[in-house]
Ligand SMILES: [Mg+2]
């Protein structure tokens with residue numbers, strides 16, 4: 636039996652990039668402050684990083700799956716530049732009122748389909764995994780899948796609105812400091828020589844994890 640891994644699930648729009656509404660072009664893709672350092676600390680603690688994103692703009696005909704793939708490849712490269720390896724990007728291209736499959740799918744958050752698919756693909760321990768999102772639907776999808784720890788990012792002015800999230804954070808740095816204290820982000824014992832090498836050559840996190848290309852996958856209905 637293979638060892639189960641913990642994951643940090645990230646919503647995309649509003650968590651990785653600023654949510655300007657149906658972002659699908661490079662010129663509108665602006666990384667949220669703190670996203671790289673957040674991912675670096677979780678990666679160092681042994682978490683796989685997995686993106687789960689609703690992309691109903693595809694069903695609405697605003698952009699194609701090909702456009703989404705191109706933008707995702709670029710995004711993954713920017714993470715790689717910062718030493719962060721994203722294990723997988725799952726996206727739901729559906730919308731209940733648009734497109735050829737205008738039915739209720741099982742991947743559009745708050746449905747848990749994308750997270751359950753990630754569990755199968757990546758052998759994840761969902762109970763010890765974490766999700767960071769900026770909408771209640773992200774949080775509900777995580778809890779429905781069995782992810783126990785959730786962080787909802789939201790502005791202070793809406794902080795009083797009830798949420799089932801485990802934690803509410805005002806930004807990613809705040810989320811990082813909350814999780815640092817609760818999820819033992821610091822690797823116990825001596826650091827792995829593969830990752831924390833001071834031998835004068837860069838050990839890329841991709842090779843340190845021994846993984847190939849990230850999974851980029853639309854969930855099936
Ligand atoms: Mg979002």
Ligand SMILES: [Zn+2]
Nearest residue numbers: 727729740742
């Ligand atoms: Zn879907």
